[in-house]
Amino acid sequence: MLDIERMVINMTGAQALIKVLEQNKTTTIFGYPGAANGPIYDELSKSTIKHILTRQEQGAAHAASGYARVTGKVGVCMATSGPGATNLITGIATAYMDSIPIVAITGQVSTQEIGRDVFQEVDITGATAPFCKHNYLVKDANKLVKIVNEAFYIASTGRPGPVLIDIPIDIQQKEISFLQDFKPDIRGYKPTYEGHGLQIKKIIKAIQHAQRPVICAGGGVIASNASQELLAIAEKVGIPIVTTLMGISAFPATHTLYLGMIGSHGVYAANKAVANADLLIVMGARAGDRATAQADKFARQAQIVHIDIDPAEIGKNLGANIPIVGDVKTILTQMLKHITISYKQEWTDNVVRWKQENAKKDSAKKDAPYVSPQYVLNVLSQLTKGEAIVTTEVGQNQIWAANNYKPTVPGYFLTSGGLGTMGYGLPAAIGAKLGAPDKEVITISGDGSFQMNMQELATIKQWGADVKILLFNNARLGMVRELQKMRFKSNYYATTLDGNPDFVKIAAAYDIPAEKVVQNAAVEETLKRALAYNGSYLIEFSIDPEESTL
Amino acid sequence: MAKHTLAVLVENHAGVLSRVAGLFSRRGFNIDSLAVGVTEDPNISRMTIVVDGDDYTVEQVNKQLNKLIDVIKIRQLDGSDSVTRELALVKVNANSNTRSEIIQIVDIFRAKIVDVSKNTLTIEMTGPGSKIAALEDMLKQFGIKEMVRTGTVAIERGNQVIRTEGSEG
Ligand SMILES: Cc1ncc(C[n+]2csc(CCOP(=O)(O)OP(=O)(O)O)c2C)c(N)n1
Ligand SMILES: [Mg+2]
Numbered sequence: 001m002l003d004i005e006r007m008v009i010n011m012t013g014a015q016a017l018i019k020v021l022e023q024n025k026t027t028t029i030f031g032y033p034g035a036a037n038g039p040i041y042d043e044l045s046k047s048t049i050k051h052i053l054t055r056q057e058q059g060a061a062h063a064a065s066g067y068a069r070v071t072g073k074v075g076v077c078m079a080t081s082g083p084g085a086t087n088l089i090t091g092i093a094t095a096y097m098d099s100i101p102i103v104a105i106t107g108q109v110s111t112q113e114i115g116r117d118v119f120q121e122v123d124i125t126g127a128t129a130p131f132c133k134h135n136y137l138v139k140d141a142n143k144l145v146k147i148v149n150e151a152f153y154i155a156s157t158g159r160p161g162p163v164l165i166d167i168p169i170d171i172q173q174k175e176i177s178f179l180q181d182f183k184p185d186i187r188g189y190k191p192t193y194e195g196h197g198l199q200i201k202k203i204i205k206a207i208q209h210a211q212r213p214v215i216c217a218g219g220g221v222i223a224s225n226a227s228q229e230l231l232a233i234a235e236k237v238g239i240p241i242v243t244t245l246m247g248i249s250a251f252p253a254t255h256t257l258y259l260g261m262i263g264s265h266g267v268y269a270a271n272k273a274v275a276n277a278d279l280l281i282v283m284g285a286r287a288g289d290r291a292t293a294q295a296d297k298f299a300r301q302a303q304i305v306h307i308d309i310d311p312a313e314i315g316k317n318l319g320a321n322i323p324i325v326g327d328v329k330t331i332l333t334q335m336l337k338h339i340t341i342s343y344k345q346e347w348t349d350n351v352v353r354w355k356q357e358n359a360k361k362d363s364a365k366k367d368a369p370y371v372s373p374q375y376v377l378n379v380l381s382q383l384t385k386g387e388a389i390v391t392t393e394v395g396q397n398q399i400w401a402a403n404n405y406k407p408t409v410p411g412y413f414l415t416s417g418g419l420g421t422m423g424y425g426l427p428a429a430i431g432a433k434l435g436a437p438d439k440e441v442i443t444i445s446g447d448g449s450f451q452m453n454m455q456e457l458a459t460i461k462q463w464g465a466d467v468k469i470l471l472f473n474n475a476r477l478g479m480v481r482e483l484q485k486m487r488f489k490s491n492y493y494a495t496t497l498d499g500n501p502d503f504v505k506i507a508a509a510y511d512i513p514a515e516k517v518v519q520n521a522a523v524e525e526t527l528k529r530a531l532a533y534n535g536s537y538l539i540e541f542s543i544d545p546e547e548s549t550l
Numbered sequence: 551m552a553k554h555t556l557a558v559l560v561e562n563h564a565g566v567l568s569r570v571a572g573l574f575s576r577r578g579f580n581i582d583s584l585a586v587g588v589t590e591d592p593n594i595s596r597m598t599i600v601v602d603g604d605d606y607t608v609e610q611v612n613k614q615l616n617k618l619i620d621v622i623k624i625r626q627l628d629g630s631d632s633v634t635r636e637l638a639l640v641k642v643n644a645n646s647n648t649r650s651e652i653i654q655i656v657d658i659f660r661a662k663i664v665d666v667s668k669n670t671l672t673i674e675m676t677g678p679g680s681k682i683a684a685l686e687d688m689l690k691q692f693g694i695k696e697m698v699r700t701g702t703v704a705i706e707r708g709n710q711v712i713r714t715e716g717s718e719g
């Protein structure tokens with residue numbers, strides 16, 4: 001029998017691109033066409049890959065991110081040259097800061113024209129270099145297949161991240177011979193997975209000696225799929241878990257040992273545990289400024305273990321007593337083999353007490369003139385058992401969601417942690433829904449953020465992406481207003497959203513059923529109605545502009 | 551702050567220099583000098599980067615450079631265990647009164663005169679940066695019209711070599 005896959009076949013660059021995308025298991029692409037990626041779209045139309053037309057390229061990049069986060073695959077987005085490419089930028093930077101594997105493919109003007117400022121030419125590899133894991137400008141059509149394979153490999157291995165491939169139109173049209181090239185071997189890129197044995201021994205010893213250990217889980221725990229191992233260690237030794245914003249959902253939020261998010265917008269028990277810890281094990285987290293508040297005052301009593309796959313993160317923000325480079329899952333597995341430590345009962349009892357002492361009593365008054373966002377999120381947690389995929393926007397809505405929604409499935413809490421990109425939540429939810437069509441997908445939104453990418457309601461409609469939208473409307477850029485209150489003597493400026501549309505009508509314009517809820521009494525039944533509805537649904541909640549995150 | 555010399559092997563293709571330079575400016579690292587050229591392997595270029603900074607900075611420079619896919623290998627060179635050279639061309643004012651004095655200085659520094667005109671001398675000098683600075687200092691009195699330096703290149707002494715995996719000798 002002929003092995004067709006191994007034969008050299010002549011085809012165009014665009015054909016080769018689609019073929020190699022298929023070989024990399026791409027089944028969905030989020031994108032937007034134009035002149036400079038015309039040949040790619042022509043070929044795409046003939047392929048089995050599903051193309052999801054968003055309404056702005058930024059939406060395509062965020063959707064690819066949401067898709068990647070729930071499927072564990074590389075998300076793929078596409079745009080034309082010039083303005084198409086620049087519209088992708090915010091999405092690429094967002095993915096970069098949160099280490100999300102996406103491959104972005106842009107069309108480019110023809111190779112002979114590059115550098116002459118021709119129509120819709122922009123140096124997108126130059127522009128994105130600072131916030132891409134890597135990028136390529138394809139100048140030789142014969143290298144296209146190799147480059148695409150490398151891009152997928154780089155995006156998804158080591159510390160994941162976005163990779164951009166810029167393909168001039170003549171390269172898309174050029175006849176090449178398609179050669180299989182499956183195993184990228186890049187001499188300048190060899191991520192470390194296995195942890196150093198000696199360091200592992202040191203960590204175990206430190207845990208043995210510690211009386212007040214705490215684990216801080218970051219997004220890396222989710223990226224390396226290490227939640228099970230984390231749970232095993234926590235329960236075996238009795239170590240309370242705190243997370244960064246990106247680490248939320250790495251550990252079941254309903255678990256006794258879970259304290260919540262740390263940092264300037266975190267919760268009391270989590271911060272108190274870190275402040276009192278004598279051993280802090282930071283894993284898959286860069287210990288960013290939002291998490292540590294002040295690095296020099298962070299976990300001052302603690303010996304610090306830092307586990308990260310990116311060597312550059314170790315020592316960058318946080319001095320570590322025991323640094324270890326490698327994949328969190330691999331290292332936890334290595335550790336679990338050797339750990340025989342008795343449960344730290346006294347410490348966990350203490351910590352759990354702090355948590356209970358400060359559990360906010362549900363103060364949601366049934367007849368208050370506004371809805372309590374915390375109450376909404378608590379009810380949502382109960383109704384979904386924390387099993388829904390939840391995305392957030394940025395602002396107070398994000399912090400309320402982070403501190404009140406209780407996710408129980410690893411990786412099902414999607415938020416823009418590093419860049420704090422308003423407009424992430426809606427398109428990310430669309431991507432998540434298309435990646436996991438059987439799951440309930442809910443986006444927690446703010447009235448400001450929602451309007452950043454509101455056009456994607458059309459994407460929901462066109463592709464039947466059944467996303468539930470919970471919109472917290474405080475008629476304000478609430479988070480910035482809160483900042484103005486605390487730091488600028490309540491000098492409220494440019495934070496009132498007086499021009500807000502009627503969101504219920506906006507949804508209706510896209511055939512999305514919608515309701516407005518103004519009292520806590522109506523929250524539960526409305527949520528139930530939305531969740532039971534087979535299709536997208538929008539609920540607008542009236543939120544008191546004075547409601548704060550603290 | 552101390553100066554540190556890094557030898558960096560990179561893929562020899564377009565865009566690598568801008569990635570490296572971009573990384574320095576983006577992360578606020580100070581480059582003292584950067585010299586680049588192809589190596590014995592035409593696919594690989596070697597950069598010699600002199601960085602100004604404390605230990606934390608140099609460690610970060612090292613790690614961040616390593617993250618660039620096109621960077622193959624980095625080694626920090628120990629000053630005493632490596633040969634460091636820079637080339638400078640200096641054009642100084644010279645007339646019949648000063649010419650012989652300049653030539654004397656050039657001789658002492660084991661530099662070379664590479665061009666002469668009625669009122670200038672052009673001097674080529676190779677050596678460690680400090681020696682070039684000393685020559686410059688001596689020539690100032692005559693009036694330096696123009697000076698150009700390559701930036702430092704450096705190589706380890708003895709048997710040690712920096713090669714990519716697989717070709718390690
Ligand atoms: C693209 C973008 N622009 C500006 C900001 C700064 N910013 C952070 S939170 C916020 C307000 C968000 O308003 P809204 O979505 O209504 O959320 P709320 O805080 O009211 O819940 C702003 C403007 C940002 N994070 N992202
Ligand atoms: Mg708002």
